[in-house]
Amino acid sequence: MKTFELKTVAQNPEVIKVNTSISNLKNSLSTIENERKALTESVNDTSKKYQDALVNSGLGKIDKQELASIEVEMREAQSKLQKFNAENNQDFMTAKKQALSDLEAELKAAEDLATDKLVSEIDE
Numbered sequence: 001m002k003t004f005e006l007k008t009v010a011q012n013p014e015v016i017k018v019n020t021s022i023s024n025l026k027n028s029l030s031t032i033e034n035e036r037k038a039l040t041e042s043v044n045d046t047s048k049k050y051q052d053a054l055v056n057s058g059l060g061k062i063d064k065q066e067l068a069s070i071e072v073e074m075r076e077a078q079s080k081l082q083k084f085n086a087e088n089n090q091d092f093m094t095a096k097k098q099a100l101s102d103l104e105a106e107l108k109a110a111e112d113l114a115t116d117k118l119v120s121e122i123d124e
């Protein structure tokens with residue numbers, strides 16, 4: 001007599017592996033987008049702060065040293081965003097999104113294969 005252990009399609013090792021890969025890739029894309037958003041907000045905030053400082057400098061409310069310090073902060077924020085965008089350019093993001101699409105297709109194939117295997121085991 002054959003012992004039969006019923007496992008769901010989601011418990012299939014290949015399905016688990018592909019699901020994990022999809023999850024990791026989605027997290028990676030989300031992290032990149034969140035970081036881009038944070039850096040963009042930082043650039044916007046420091047640019048506004050610099051514009052306000054220019055006005056205040058013109059009115060004599062702040063000295064040149066403080067203005068220069070704010071300008072350096074703004075330029076550093078811009079530099080960080082430019083470097084980030086260079087490392088995570090459109091081609092890179094397109095490749096990651098294509099990989100995600102490919103993994104989702106692979107997941108469908110793995111689920112179909114696991115389903116067929118499960119049906120075959122049940123038929124035996």
